[in-house]
Amino acid sequence: MEISDNFYYALINNMFSGYAYHKIITDSNGNPIDYEFIDINDAYCKLLGYKREDIIGKRITEIIPDITQESFDWIYFFSNIALGGSNNSTIQYFKKYNKWFQVNAFSNKYGYFVEIFTDITETKEKELLLKQKNEELMELYEEIASSEEELRQHNEELTKVYEEIAASEEELKQQNEHISGLYEEIVASEENLNEQNLLLQKSNNIIKEKEQIYRLISEASNDGIWYWNMKDGKRNIAYDWYSDLGIPLDLFCDINSWYSIIHPDDVNIAKKSFDNCIKGLTKNYECTYRIRTINGNYKWFISRGKTLTDVNGKPYLMAGAHIDITNRKIREDKIKYLAYYDTLTGLPNRAYLMEKVSEYIDCSNNNIALIVMDIDDFKSVNDSVGFSVGDMILKQVGHRLKKAIVDQDFIARLSGDEFAIILNGFDNNEEIIKRANLVKNCFDEPFIVDKIIHQLSISLGIAVSPYDGIDSKELIKNADTAMYKVKNMSKNSISFFTQEMKEEFLTRINVEKQLKTALLNKEFKLYYQPQFDMKTGKIRGFEALLRWINKDLGLVSPMIFIPIAEEIGIINDIGEWVLKEACRQYKEWNINNSFRGIISVNISPIQLKTNNFYNTVSDVLEETGIESGCLELEITENLFIDALEPAKILLNKLIELGVRISLDDFGTGYSSLSYLKSLPIDTLKIDKSFIKNTTYTGVEREITRSVIELVRKIGLETIAEGVENDKQLNFLYKSFCDNIQGFLTGKPMPPEQVVKIIEQGKVDLSKYIDD
Numbered sequence: 001m002e003i004s005d006n007f008y009y010a011l012i013n014n015m016f017s018g019y020a021y022h023k024i025i026t027d028s029n030g031n032p033i034d035y036e037f038i039d040i041n042d043a044y045c046k047l048l049g050y051k052r053e054d055i056i057g058k059r060i061t062e063i064i065p066d067i068t069q070e071s072f073d074w075i076y077f078f079s080n081i082a083l084g085g086s087n088n089s090t091i092q093y094f095k096k097y098n099k100w101f102q103v104n105a106f107s108n109k110y111g112y113f114v115e116i117f118t119d120i121t122e123t124k125e126k127e128l129l130l131k132q133k134n135e136e137l138m139e140l141y142e143e144i145a146s147s148e149e150e151l152r153q154h155n156e157e158l159t160k161v162y163e164e165i166a167a168s169e170e171e172l173k174q175q176n177e178h179i180s181g182l183y184e185e186i187v188a189s190e191e192n193l194n195e196q197n198l199l200l201q202k203s204n205n206i207i208k209e210k211e212q213i214y215r216l217i218s219e220a221s222n223d224g225i226w227y228w229n230m231k232d233g234k235r236n237i238a239y240d241w242y243s244d245l246g247i248p249l250d251l252f253c254d255i256n257s258w259y260s261i262i263h264p265d266d267v268n269i270a271k272k273s274f275d276n277c278i279k280g281l282t283k284n285y286e287c288t289y290r291i292r293t294i295n296g297n298y299k300w301f302i303s304r305g306k307t308l309t310d311v312n313g314k315p316y317l318m319a320g321a322h323i324d325i326t327n328r329k330i331r332e333d334k335i336k337y338l339a340y341y342d343t344l345t346g347l348p349n350r351a352y353l354m355e356k357v358s359e360y361i362d363c364s365n366n367n368i369a370l371i372v373m374d375i376d377d378f379k380s381v382n383d384s385v386g387f388s389v390g391d392m393i394l395k396q397v398g399h400r401l402k403k404a405i406v407d408q409d410f411i412a413r414l415s416g417d418e419f420a421i422i423l424n425g426f427d428n429n430e431e432i433i434k435r436a437n438l439v440k441n442c443f444d445e446p447f448i449v450d451k452i453i454h455q456l457s458i459s460l461g462i463a464v465s466p467y468d469g470i471d472s473k474e475l476i477k478n479a480d481t482a483m484y485k486v487k488n489m490s491k492n493s494i495s496f497f498t499q500e501m502k503e504e505f506l507t508r509i510n511v512e513k514q515l516k517t518a519l520l521n522k523e524f525k526l527y528y529q530p531q532f533d534m535k536t537g538k539i540r541g542f543e544a545l546l547r548w549i550n551k552d553l554g555l556v557s558p559m560i561f562i563p564i565a566e567e568i569g570i571i572n573d574i575g576e577w578v579l580k581e582a583c584r585q586y587k588e589w590n591i592n593n594s595f596r597g598i599i600s601v602n603i604s605p606i607q608l609k610t611n612n613f614y615n616t617v618s619d620v621l622e623e624t625g626i627e628s629g630c631l632e633l634e635i636t637e638n639l640f641i642d643a644l645e646p647a648k649i650l651l652n653k654l655i656e657l658g659v660r661i662s663l664d665d666f667g668t669g670y671s672s673l674s675y676l677k678s679l680p681i682d683t684l685k686i687d688k689s690f691i692k693n694t695t696y697t698g699v700e701r702e703i704t705r706s707v708i709e710l711v712r713k714i715g716l717e718t719i720a721e722g723v724e725n726d727k728q729l730n731f732l733y734k735s736f737c738d739n740i741q742g743f744l745t746g747k748p749m750p751p752e753q754v755v756k757i758i759e760q761g762k763v764d765l766s767k768y769i770d771d
Contacts, residue, residue, distance in 0.1 A: 018044035018117035024082040025059060032079030034059045038112070047097070047117065070095055081105050082113040090453050091120065091446060100124040127444060224322035226305075231316050263290035263298055270303075277307060278315055285320060300329040342413040344391055345398030353412035353420055357472035360422060361465055369423040369432045371439065372479040373460040376491040378417040381454060392449045393456075400442040405435075420476070429464075429496065436460055436494050457492035459483055468497045481505045512564055514550050519573060523550055526581055527748035530757050531600070531719060531741045534732065537762040540719075540739050541598030541632065544582035545748045546574075566606050575607045576616055583624040583631065585751055590626065593758045600632040600662060608635065609646075614653055621657075628658030632683065636664050651680040662719070666707075677714045684711050688722020688742070695727045705735045712736060726768035733769050744768070 012019050019041040025034040037055050045052055048063060060067055060074070067074060072092045081088055087106035094101055099121040107113045226237040235255075262270050266289035277285035285305040290298040305320025340352035348356070360368045375397065382390040394417065401411055401419060410422040421439060426432050440458060447454045461483025469475030482497040485504075489495075518524060528542040548556045565571040582601045589595040607613055621628050633654065651661050662683035663676075676684070686704060693700035711718050720732050723742030732740060745763050 013041045018047050018115075020044050020115050020117075022060075022078065022082070022113055022115065024079050024111050024113070032075055032083065034061050034075065035078055035082075035113075036060075037063070044117065047119075064096060066096065078105060078113055078115065082107045082111055085110060088453065089446075089455050091124075091455075093124075127441070130441075224301075225320075226322065227317065227319035229317055237322075261292045263292065266290055277305065277318075280309075280313070280315075285318070288325070291322075299324060299326045301325060342398075345395055345413050347398050347402070347419075348410070348412040350412065350414045350420075353410070353414065353422070354472045354476070356410050356412075356422060357465075357475055360424070361471065361475075367426075367465055367467075369426060369462055369464045370475050370479045371421045371423065371436055371460055371462050372414070372476065372483045373419050373421075373439065373458050374483055374487065375417040375443075376457045376459055376487065378456070381456075385449075385452070385454075389449050389452075393447045393454060396447050396449075397442070401439060404439045404442050409435075420479070432462060432464070433494060436462060440492075440494060459486040459491050460494045461486060461497065462494065463497040478502065508564065511553065511556065511561060512568060514553060515548075515561055515564060516568070516570065518548055518550065519570070519577060524548055524574070524577065525750070526578065526585065527750060528585075528754050529741060529748040530746040530754075530763075531598075531739050532745050532763050532765070533739055534737055534765065537765045539597050539757065539761060539763075541600060541630075542754060543600040543634070543741065544578060544585075544602070546578055546602070547748075562604070566604055571604045571606050572610060575604055576620075578602075579617070579620050580624070583620050583626050586630065587624045587626050588751075589754070589758060590630075593755060595758050596630070598630055598632050598660065599626075600634050602634045602664065605636065605638050608650060614650060614657075617654060617659060618657060621659075629660065632660040632662050634662045634664040634685070635681075637666070648678075648680055655680055655682075665721075676711065676716070681716065683717040683719060685719045685721055685741075686737075691720050691722045691728055691732070691742075692724075694731045695725065701731070704731075708732075708735045708737050712738075729765065729768045730770050733765070 019039075020037060021039040022035040023038055024032050025036055027033050036059050037057065040052060040055055042052075045055065048055065050063065055063060070092075072090070077088070077090065080086070085107050087104075089102065089104045091100065091102050093099075099119055100123075102118045102120050103115055104118075105113050105115045224237050226235065228235045259267055259271065270287050270289045273282075273285060273287035276282045283306075285307070286302065288300065288302050290300055292298055302323045302325055303320065304323070305318050307315040308317040309315050340348060340355075342349045357368070357370060378390070381393065394413075397417075397419070398413060401421070405411055405421055406425075408424045412420050414420050423432060423435055426435070440460060443456050443458050447456060461479045461481065463469055463475050463479035463482060465475055468478045478497040478501075481501050482495045485501050486493050486495045525547045527545045527547050529545060530542055531540040532538065533540050546558055546562075548558070548561055550556060562571070565574055579601050582599050586595070586599040617631075617633070621631065635651075655661060660683065661681045662685055663679065663681045664685045665687045666684050686707065690700055690704045690707075694704050708718055717738050719739040719741055720728075720737050721741050723729055723732065723740045723744050725744060728742075729740060729744060745765075746757060749757075
């Protein structure tokens with residue numbers, strides 16, 4: 001057995017999680033029926049309760065005969081991975097062992113798969129206990145709400161009784177006034193009585209004429225025209241109007257009966273508007289409310305009216321109209337829904353949230369907390385399974401988030417996979433974190449669409465008013481800043497906004513602004529760092545390193561401006577300039593200094609995903625006239641995360657063109673030695689984070705040695721980055737590393753200094769090597 005194999009077997013056998021390597025067993029029709037154990041670690045043996053030699057070569061149905069009785073179809077799950085060449089994960093309860101497990105599986109070869117079992121029983125039991133406690137709290141809350149509703153109904157009944165008594169007193173008062181008027185008429189002189197009779201006759205004629213006009217208008221109009229004679233209490237309304245609604249006429253004739261068919265939520269405003277007009281506080285009467293029809297449904301009406309007063313300013317007649325606006329309200333409600341709600345999830349949208357934040361800030365005596373959250377890496381879901389599945393997941397997310405908040409809180413979908421929650425009624429930041437964690441825990445359970453499991457996580461940023469903002473725009477901007485800080489740092493976490501974040505944000509805005517014109521202003525420069533052959537000390541080539549020097553910002557680190565350039569969509573233009581400039585400079589050295597080494601150029605994953613990248617490389621080679629074998633493109637492991645097959649196709653085409661491919665920063669991302677042999681690459685660059693710790697005896701030293709050994713066996717060239725001292729170089733020499741690059745042998749330098757290195761041709765490495 002080889003040394004590197006021992007090393008990796010040691011790593012696997014010392015894992016806390018169970019590891020197993022399987023082969024799918026199919027029937028004569030190619031349908032999966034079982035899977036066989038090829039290799040397992042000690043943790044897996046402990047789980048099954050068997051020795052390794054009793055398991056290897058056996059099928060799962062031989063080891064666990066009742067596995068087909070489990071609620072989850074393990075054979076189906078693993079066969080999809082092994083036969084589809086994919087990876088997946090799930091969280092399931094294993095009845096036989098009375099435990100919960102998180103299972104991660106992937107396939108590195110058709111018909112074979114690796115599974116990693118992690119016992120999460122303790123976490124799941126705590127989660128179930130928390131869910132039970134939440135349900136008990138919800139039941140208690142519903143009992144309290146029911147009691148409050150009963151008290152409210154009793155208060156409404158008492159209010160109605162009081163109003164009836166008040167109306168009776170008013171009626172008695174009006175009757176007394178009427179009796180007094182009659183008495184005055186009786187004691188009046190006969191002459192005055194005759195004059196009054198004549199006037200009365202004329203008035204009656206006028207009234208009859210007016211009544212005819214009124215009846216004509218009522219019959220011609222769809223509105224409910226009404227009047228109220230306050231002296232005799234007589235009230236009337238167009239017959240057709242109230243008969244069409246199925247409302248008995250006597251309900252209109254009595255004001256309290258009329259109030260009884262007005263929607264309970266609208267009664268108070270209707271009474272107040274009517275009373276204000278009677279008291280002369282408003283010039284006209286106008287109120288919008290709902291009226292209950294005979295079938296129990298409600299219709300919307302605008303009721304308008306105006307009073308006539310006597311010489312003493314006392315109202316004696318009121319008239320107006322009821323206008324049915326139900327259809328208009330339905331249209332308005334629909335427009336409002338479209339304007340303020342998200343059609344996919346049914347949640348309020350960004351516009352509604354902004355109004356609510358402003359409302360809470362203006363009206364609430366308490367502080368509010370705004371949580372802005374974004375689903376981590378949700379773009380990869382849409383890219384891999386399509387937007388229709390993504391939309392179904394977003395609906396599930398909206399439903400879970402609504403269940404995770406309390407009634408006084410407010411939730412909205414801002415856009416895409418971004419949501420926000422307004423928290424009310426908290427005492428301190430600890431309580432905010434506690435409630436935010438309830439939201440975050442919504443993502444502990446996987447989302448299942450079409451029997452496919454999607455394990456997602458979410459990043460949350462929190463801004464608290466008034467400390468982090470005194471208006472809606474500032475508060476949501478700062479919460480958003482905190483959320484993006486989480487996504488850039490670790491994801492799947494929670495962070496409060498800080499002033500330092502604001503300063504970073506403002507700095508980023510300034511960098512972004514300057515970066516957009518940097519290429520046009522010719523602010524980019526290329527520096528070159530030499531690479532040397534470990535055996536001969538000769539120059540292997542140079543890596544082109546991009547530098548940005550701005551008149552206001554000074555020298556800006558690529559670690560800062562490259563991610564920003566990728567985000568704002570200008571990395572393709574910058575990357576094409578770097579490729580052209582590096583190849584142009586190489587051609588100049590080739591002509592003037594007879595240099596025939598390699599020029600290495602870093603390529604962003606975004607560049608490689610464009611449709612015309614191959615043509616760009618081909619055109620640059622033709623334009624500059626350099627040989628394709630002298631150009632090396634450095635790519636990172638991120639390229640293969642979500643688009644392995646398309647990336648491999650493109651890289652194979654570039655290799656066919658003659659271009660060399662180097663895998664950069666190996667060991668910092670999703671490094672896996674198992675897939676190196678299948679990747680179309682020529683060179684592997686070991687990241688400086690590994691090289692840094694090779695000075696001392698330890699795990700990193702042995703891992704680095706094993707990586708170099710394995711990479712050499714599969715025929716790849718190795719380059720060690722970040723070599724800074726003779727101990728590191730001596731270790732790499734004894735480990736048979738092919739090439740080195742670092743400050744020890746040469747810092748990044750401008751083109752004019754590179755000429756001196758080319759003229760020297762090599763560097764003496766013997767002084768660093770301990771024989």
